[in-house]
Amino acid sequence: MSYNEAKKKYAKIGIDTEKAIKDLAKIAISMHCWQGDDVGGFETTGGASGGIQTTGNYPGKARTPEELMGDIEFALKLIPGSHRVNLHACYGVHTDKVVDRNKLGPKQFEPWVKWAKKVGVKLDFNPTFFSHPLAADSLTLSNPDPSVRKFWVEHGIRCLEIAEYFAKELKSPCCVNFWCPDGCKDEPSDRLGPRQRMADSLNKIFKARYNKKAVIPTLESKLFGIGLESYTVNSHEFVMGYAMKAGILALLDMGHFHISESVADKISSFLYTFGKVAFHISRPVRWDSDHVIRQNDDLRAAAQEIVKMDPSNFIIALDYFDASINRVAAWVLGMRNMQKELLKAMLVPWNSLKAMQDAQEFTVQLVLQEEYKNYPFEEVWAEFCRRAGVPADEAWLKTVQKYEKDVLLKRV
Numbered sequence: 001m002s003y004n005e006a007k008k009k010y011a012k013i014g015i016d017t018e019k020a021i022k023d024l025a026k027i028a029i030s031m032h033c034w035q036g037d038d039v040g041g042f043e044t045t046g047g048a049s050g051g052i053q054t055t056g057n058y059p060g061k062a063r064t065p066e067e068l069m070g071d072i073e074f075a076l077k078l079i080p081g082s083h084r085v086n087l088h089a090c091y092g093v094h095t096d097k098v099v100d101r102n103k104l105g106p107k108q109f110e111p112w113v114k115w116a117k118k119v120g121v122k123l124d125f126n127p128t129f130f131s132h133p134l135a136a137d138s139l140t141l142s143n144p145d146p147s148v149r150k151f152w153v154e155h156g157i158r159c160l161e162i163a164e165y166f167a168k169e170l171k172s173p174c175c176v177n178f179w180c181p182d183g184c185k186d187e188p189s190d191r192l193g194p195r196q197r198m199a200d201s202l203n204k205i206f207k208a209r210y211n212k213k214a215v216i217p218t219l220e221s222k223l224f225g226i227g228l229e230s231y232t233v234n235s236h237e238f239v240m241g242y243a244m245k246a247g248i249l250a251l252l253d254m255g256h257f258h259i260s261e262s263v264a265d266k267i268s269s270f271l272y273t274f275g276k277v278a279f280h281i282s283r284p285v286r287w288d289s290d291h292v293i294r295q296n297d298d299l300r301a302a303a304q305e306i307v308k309m310d311p312s313n314f315i316i317a318l319d320y321f322d323a324s325i326n327r328v329a330a331w332v333l334g335m336r337n338m339q340k341e342l343l344k345a346m347l348v349p350w351n352s353l354k355a356m357q358d359a360q361e362f363t364v365q366l367v368l369q370e371e372y373k374n375y376p377f378e379e380v381w382a383e384f385c386r387r388a389g390v391p392a393d394e395a396w397l398k399t400v401q402k403y404e405k406d407v408l409l410k411r412v
């Protein structure tokens with residue numbers, strides 16, 4: 001089937017494929033820098049701590065800012081559209097001595113801004129409350145020791161400044177996502193105290209002066225971390241409550257709920273509550289394993305909710321880190337999968353399906369929901385890629401394999 005034939009078939013169910021292609025091109029996804037080096041960063045040589053775990057030992061990971069920037073740039077060429085890059089504070093560029101987290105500032109991120117301008121991407125940001133001696137016990141903003149809390153509060157404030165710098169330089173609001181590992185391995189005796197301390201620390205951070213139009217703070221909840229199985233200070237309920245009170249956004253990570261929960265079902269409640277929804281698109285396999293996202297039912301359902309509730313109300317960031325496969329391929333595949341699911345969702349006539357739901361025509365609704373899944377999405381995707389000048393099919397992998405041979409495998 002040609003694109004024109006597909007276009008006609010979709011038109012019969014009230015879908016304008018030209019509009020879908022234009023709408024998809026407008027969605028900028030925030031690609032996470034940390035897939036490129038297994039959440040390593042440039043401060044230490046050790047792996048990530050804080051209850052998160054990368055597994056695998058595939059060769060070729062980026063070891064320096066230049067290598068990471070080069071790999072991201074390469075990946076972006078194989079992804080249709082223009083996107084954003086999501087940085088973590090531990091990816092600052094330090095000349096001689098590493099500047100500690102509570103002293104970080106725009107200076108350590110100047111090379112990233114310079115690079116972002118060159119490549120034409122916008123930046124998002126994340127404070128790093130892990131992989132640091134003062135986070136060794138996985139208690140940061142809720143630490144019982146006030147001096148440790150103070151250090152991390154300062155880090156949070158520095159990160160708001162850096163986010164504001166990104167927003168100003170790149171002329172685009174910067175989302176700065178707060179995730180802390182804080183929690184306990186075994187049953188705590190006090191569940192309230194750490195949450196009160198967390199709220200107090202967060203209040204101190206968000207009391208700092210920052211441009212509320214330029215900086216969008218989000219707070220990420222979690223169910224549990226490795227070695228922190230019994231209690232997570234920033235649980236889903238705590239984060240919802242805190243974010244509502246503080247007037248910031250809550251961030252949903254698809255890996256941070258019980259495996260049988262539908263994350264997609266939460267999206268409308270978040271939108272109702274906050275008006276905007278921030279996302280970490282991830283794929284948990286039995287636990288928060290951060291596998292590369294696939295075109296599975298969970299991703300489809302999430303993408304459908306995003307499309308139905310207007311993508312401009314969403315901050316879509318990816319969050320996974322697989323060290324067992326080619327890391328550039330992991331980026332390209334995940335970004336394209338996200339876009340494919342968004343496009344599939346755009347090619348469904350939601351208004352007529354919604355009308356069926358309200359009219360309680362459940363047989364027709366079920367049949368059509370299923371039949372629409374087999375409409376010729378591929379032709380529209382191919383046309384989108386053709387216009388963006390990137391391969392529509394798996395041909396992109398050959399390009400990555402060549403890059404692996406010429407660049408990645410030379411890193412020993």
Ligand code: RNT
Nearest residue numbers: 034039052126179253319
């Ligand atoms: C951890 C959180 C968090 C991190 C990144 C690196 O469980 O999902 O978002 O993955 O900040």
Ligand code: ZN
Nearest residue numbers: 220253280319
């Ligand atoms: Zn996350």
